[in-house]
Amino acid sequence: MRDEAFEEVGRQDALGTARRDLLAGGVTVAAAIMLVGLSGPVLSEAVSVIGRDGSDQVLATALILNIALLLFGWRRYADLRREVRERAIAEARVQALASQDPLTGLHNRVAFLAAAAQMIDRARRHGQAAVLVVLDLDHFKTINDVNGHAIGDAALTFVARIIDAHLPPDARAARLGGDEFAVLMTVPAGQTDLAEAFADQLLARLGGQMDTGGAAVHVGASIGLAVIEDQSDTVDALMRRADIAMYASKNAGRHRFSWFDASMERELSTRNALEIGMREGIPLGQFVPFYEQQIDLATGQLHGFEMLARWRHPSRGIVPPDIFIPIAEETGLIADLSMSVMRQAFEEAKSWDPSLTLSVNIAPSQLKDPWLAQKIVKLLVETGFPASRLEVEITESALFENLGVAQSIIGSLKNQGVRIALDDFGTGYSSLSHLRALPFDRIKIDRSFVTSIGSSSESAAIVNAITRLSDSLGLPVTAEGVETPAIERHMRELGCHKAQGWVFGKPMDVGQVRALLAEQNLLPALRGDERGEALRRAVPSEPAALPPVDRLSA
Incomplete structure (x- = not known):
């Protein structure tokens, strides 16, 4: 900032010097003209003398010097006038660059914040309300990645033109950076x-297709609005509230506007507290595996478990995954969390009976990691858990986003003996193509179909079709969400191979699993006294209030 101030002072000094030089040049020219005018008679006499006698060189030299002085003064005056004009243009360009976004021509952040402070003060004096509108483009990164930055820049320019075309009188618009724009407007108290109408206009214009540079792209936006609430409000506070409202619009489904309210700030504070707790809790081992039974419907015997993640929070107690998994994926903590919980589960499951399998669910964001297979295999080697007893579950939606990387990961895991299941079958984009493209060992029917099989004819038809398809492909089926004996009976009649759900028991912690396995004589590594101790130590730890749909895994 200090260097910029010095440069500004230098520019001002240079401009002042040029103007002084211009004034001096004008004075010089005027003096030359006056000199020529006043010495006219003398010069006339000198000319006549020269004409009579060429020996007098003094008067001739004086004449030539006067003419040269006149020409030099005029030339200097013209040069200085041109220099002042060029410097004035350069100064105007510097001022424009300092206050405008070079791509869109709107104000930049610095100029906008300065103008916003003045507008807010003026609105307060006139009893008006100042409303800040913050707009962020939806999926703009995809536009850049798919079409290139030139098309992305064209999209930003297109948005800026729309904002400028609908800008209310006396409003100020800016590009804050990246794909984020802001408009500050004043309205009667x-x-x-009126601000809502403006936001609606923007959404209507941005909801369609934009053709630019030979590429057709869809530009949507999420908008947040905030209003000055009291005399102590600052521009920064208004900007923060509008940003929070904008992110609320994104979380609510995008391409809409939301007004800020205090509950949003409380939710953000809670979310930030959870993120901080997660960053501290993962290395401390607060995230632990829970296990949901998987039953062989033909024999009624325990076949294995699906690993689920739970957070043993020091003050909140058991935190279910639908609260922390989205935060983990958003912040990039999901990989560390998943590997930590998997390591604990592998260490525990290696002592189970060899007939029992362990299923783990891979988050969609993890499939973007080309080294995921190597990381899982490394865990298997370090813990001593057999790869043949591991089943990795991958959702259809994750495959749709990362099919190429998923194929490589699945191939590497299959080469090590790990089995692969297609999770949430029937809810994705191209189920049959995925079944043909990837070597799955099992299909898992999504719980949304299974739980409503008795009340929805459509769900019943979908479940029936999936089981028939799996039979024709030779793939066993696992039904999730088997919550009642009636659903269990129905799935058995359809020929479903395995099932899991609350009808067989709630997810269990390590102590409860050991007690169950000891009771069924499925802990060969335990001696008789250890088996009895496992039974005595088993205590319920999964809260009964958790809903049946609470199943997100890490």
Whole structure:
């Protein structure tokens, strides 16, 4: 900042010097003209003398010097005038660059914040309301990645033109950076619906297709609105509230606007507290595996478990995954969390009866990691858990986003003897193509179909079709969400091979699993006294209030 101030002072000094030089040049020219005018008679006499006698060189030299002085003064004056004009243009360009976004021509962040402070003060003096509108483009990174940055820049320019075309009188618009824009407008007190109308106009124009540079792209936006609430509000506070409202629009489904309210800030504070707790809790081992039984419907025997992640929070107790998994994926913590919980599960499961399998669910974001297979195999080697007893579950939606990388990961895991299951079958984009493209060992029917099989004819038809398809492909089926004996009976009649759900028991912690396996004589590594101790130590630890749909795994 200090260097910029010095440069600014230097520019001002240079401009002042040029103007002084211009004034001096003008004075010089005027003096030359006056000199020529006043010495006219003398010069005339000198000319006549020269004409009579060429020996007098003094008067001739004086004449030539006067003419040269006149020409030099005029030339200097013209040069200085051109220099002042060029410097004035350069100064205007520097000022424009300092206050404008070079791509869109809108104000930049610095200029916008300065203008916003003045607008807010003026609105307060006139009893008006100042409303900040923050707009962020939806999936703009995809536009850049798919079409290139030139098309991305064209999209930003297109958005800027739309904002400028609908800008209310006396409003100020800016590109804050990246794909984020802001508009500050003043409205009569109690008429904030005018800001809503402006936001609606923007959404309507940005909801369609934009053709630019030979590429057709869809540009949507999420908008947040915030209004000055009291005399102590600052521009920064208004900007923060509008940003929070904008992210609320994104979380609510995108391409909409939301007004800021205090509950949003409380939710954000809670979310930030959870993120901090997760960053501390993962290395401390607060995230632990829970296990849901998988039953062989033909024999009724325990076949294995699906590993689920739970957070043993020091003050909140058991935190279910639908709260922390989205935060883990958003912040990039999902990989560390998943590997930590998997390591604990592998260490535990290696002592189970060899007939029992362990299923782990891979988050969609993990399939973007080309080294995922190597990381899982490394865990298997370090813990001593047999690869043949591991089943990795991958959702259809994850395959759709990362099919190429998923094929490589699945191939590497299959080469090590790990089995692969297609999870949430029937909810993805191209189920049959995935079944043909990838070597799956099992299909898992999504719980949304299974739980409603008795009340929805459509769900019953879908489950029936999936079981028939799996039979024709030679793939065993596991049904999730078997919550009642009636659903269990129905799935058995359809020929489903395995099932899991609350009808067989709630997810269990390590102590409960050991007690169950000891009771069924499925802990060969335990001696008789250890088996009895496992039974005595088993205590319920999964809260009964957790809903049946609470199943997200790490």
